[in-house]
Amino acid sequence: MRGVLLNALRFVATKWPIVALLVFVNLSVLALIWVSLDNSRRQHQDRAEITSRNTNRLVAQSIAGDIDRIDLALLTTIDEIGRLRQASPKLEPGTLTPFLTRLQGRLPMADSVRLAGPDGVVIDGSGGVPAGINIVDRDYFAKLRDKAATGLVISQPILGRVSNKWVLIFARRVDLADGGFGGIVFAPVTIDWFEQKFNGLEVGVGGTVVMRGDASRDFDLLARVPHAGYVGQTKVSDTFRARITAKPEGDTYQAAAGADGIHRTFSYRPIANYPLITLVGLATEDYVGEWRKEAAKLAGLAGAFLLVTVFSGIGLLRTWRTLERRTEELARSNADLEQFAYVASHDLQSPLRNISGYAQLLARRYKGRLDEDADEFIDYIVGGAQHMSAMIPDLLNYARASTAPQVLSEVKLDDILQSVQTNLGSTIAAAGAEITVGPLPTVRAEPRQVESLFQNLIENALTYHPPDRKARISITAEPGSTGMWRFAVADNGIGIESQYFDKIFGVFQRLEPNRFPGGTGIGLALCRRIVTRFGGTIWVESKPDIGTTFFFTLQDAKVEEQKD
Template sequence: MTAATDAREAAPEARERPRAGTGSRWRWTTRRWLSVGVAMALTVLLALGIAGGLALHRASALDRTVIEVDTPALVSAVRLESALTDQETGVRGYGLTGQESFLDPYRTGVDDQRTYTARLRTLVADDPAAGADLDEVTRQAAAWQQLIALPVVAAPPGGPVALAVERADEGKRAFDKVRAATAGLQQTLAQHRDRSRAQLRDAGRIRDRTLLLIAALILGLTAAVFAGLRRGVTRPLDQLSSDVRKVAGGSFDHEVIPTGPADLRMLAADIELMRGRMVRELAFSDAVRQQLDERARDLRRSNEELEQFAYVASHDLQEPLRKVASFCQLLERRYADQLDERAGQYIGYAVDGANRMQTLIQDLLSFSRVGRLHAETSPVDLEELFTRTADALSIAIEESGTDLSHDELPTVTGDPTQLGVLLQNLLSNAVKFRSPDRPARVQVTAARHDDGMWHFAVADNGIGIDKEFAEQVFVIFQRLHTRETYPGNGIGLALCKKIVEFHGGSIAVDTGYAPGTRITFTLPGSAAGQDPAAPEESQE
């Protein structure tokens, strides 16, 4: 207490004591230094960014023009010329032979002409010269078609078309004009593309120079920032860190010396105050730690004793079961010739039940360690687990005439034994607490919700649970009926609640469900359950 008080009184003195290097420039805080530096850097970077953005935008625009306009336009012009040539070839062949097969390239060429003309209209919409050339191609093509193509195509098939021969020279001159017009269009488009490429190269050089300038300035700015931070922040922080490490290493009498900008010096003074308080608090924490260590040792000893008790109890419980199984098997061997088939079946049930009970006792021993020791988990197919559980309860289900149905159940991650306990308790309760007024019906449902949880429900049409007891049924050893009415120990639903909550889920009674009982529970999508136990009564 004396050391802590002395440190607390000395810390303000350390803050008030004059230090070297407290000129006007050291009155600036780190925030002010950074604000001024960042503002200057941002101004420079903003100017460079605008210049670089403009250069990149121009280069990108020219690149798009070459790729998306000029080149496709030139390709379309070439294909337009090819379409017109196909028309001329088809018309000439049909005029000489009268065979309709020669009209196929003509018809294809007409369709292609419309297609590529429409495409060129779109691509050269912003180029008046190319648009005028395209209009000239269209006019010359229409003139040739009116003069030669349409009259020849309209002539009946079967022989040479006289009109084709008569207008051969005139048609050639007309189509030569078409060729000249398409050549002019292609030349205009090629020149436009070449100009765009030249502009793109120039824009690329400007862009590269701008980016190199930006890179050089950023490097220079980085070096300046690094030097400023090292002198104004890093060195004072290193000094402060060195003092703090010495204090943290156990030298609580080492004084923390304030240096650097104003806020770092204030921080050092606050740390000095904290050092004084630490001295006072350490004595108290040492005493508390000793008490905690003693309680931890007592808790470990208690847990070890509890585990040993459970282990011994389980062995004592298994001895009578081994005797039951052994004597039943001995009875079957010795009096096999005097027992009928049903008696042998009953003995088999007894032996199987005794063996299963031994397994369940071992599982209960493992369950007693839940929450204290690590529980290994593995993928659990709930569909298969449901089948095994229903088979284990088959006698009770058949005798009660219960109609048991279920949805397709998922595979989750967890301990299959404890999931078996969960299903077995819920199903056995649903069968046990059936109503005498109607045939028993039990349904298990499962659905994946948006919260990532699997939502399950076990619903029956039995006697139900009153709303006022919806929470009480999950308390261990709490019964709603006498042992004469419904046998059991009142542990089933409490055990289910422990299993579900241990795996991050929740369980509850659906108080709005009627007639009967509907138990709902959730399990995380990546987790499942733990140990098998005998079918306990959970509704008690």
């Protein structure tokens, strides 16, 4: 149990960087998504405020334009009355009807344009008026009657006595020549007209458009879409009163509407110089709903990313654990293989020496005394034992080339080639070979293995050489790709067919063993393993009966110095 726990702790300790990286990546992604969603919500909020302000500006300008036209029509009517009274001080009922009818045709917002005398009786109007209509009890009539130079008066919402609809009255005083009160001209505009105007605005499902009086009118409700409350009511919150009183020029704010409890982003502004204000509110739920859709998509992507990274991380950890286990097994296998190679080389050499010794003893004592077949058999035994004795150290070197720890250092190849030529001195002399060595660099490698590399390539050139031709071997070097040297070991030997270019680098692969005996078939395989171990590549180019060139690359020693 303790061993299992220790292994688990060791596994966690070695894998915590991956776990930490996965946690960091996921937290970073979640943080980015959170920041993105927060910014997106702010952007939706900002867009709602801008849309609310822009829509409100359009509404206020449109209503101000309508009122300006109504007021201009009233002033035009007053001028017309003054002109007519110059001809006849007393206006007969119906005198202004054609004029007012034409004038009202240019005012689609007004139900009519009418004239009331000083006693409040409506005496004329566009399209005519019913008899007996008196407005003397109306507040706007009293205000204009009692105070000269009042200007345009806008009434409270009232129920029209002609249309029987809720209307706003826009009225002006008519003065007599002596300055006395001569009645009023007025134009009723239905509340429905304003609400139809509001209905055409894009304010969302939960949006609202409201027109109220300003603080001087106690914020009386004049029109609202959608309907909530009754026209004329002045019930508003203290916060609303304080806000508009403090900033009558207009502002944007968020609040829950008292009429329906819906939370909205409101924008308010005055309607020109008139005692009216408009409010446009966009429901928070409308624009937050769009944001929620975006948030849901991002949350889905984040969840998918989280699942992918978690499961990928789990898979990676499992793979890593499997690789570690296999690496440990491979290390044990390599260690066992190296131990086996050492043991095999030691234990096999002794019986091989016995076999070879006794076979040679038989050859010396009984050669010629037995028949020819016996002499041939003895020669086979001696040759096989000697060949086996040569293969064992080559196999051991082949195993060491990949299992021994790398201890790299600067290797001067000039010194290596001198050592190789010394080692092969007798073989070179026996073959009468001529070896030419060009300028060689210093590389980053292991001296013993580089020496084995060059020695095997030169031995190979000496072995596979026709006896009727003087052996010539050249060794050159030139800069290759970045940080590498390219070497060439060329000979004028028997050459190699192109189909054998890959085969010759395999273990125990030899060409024409009967014609050129003596090799073990491991030399070129060992060369490839050595070059690969140092990060290089090796290949061959050859033409039969002309010669062979082995190319390989090794790392320049200066590259490692620059890294250091």
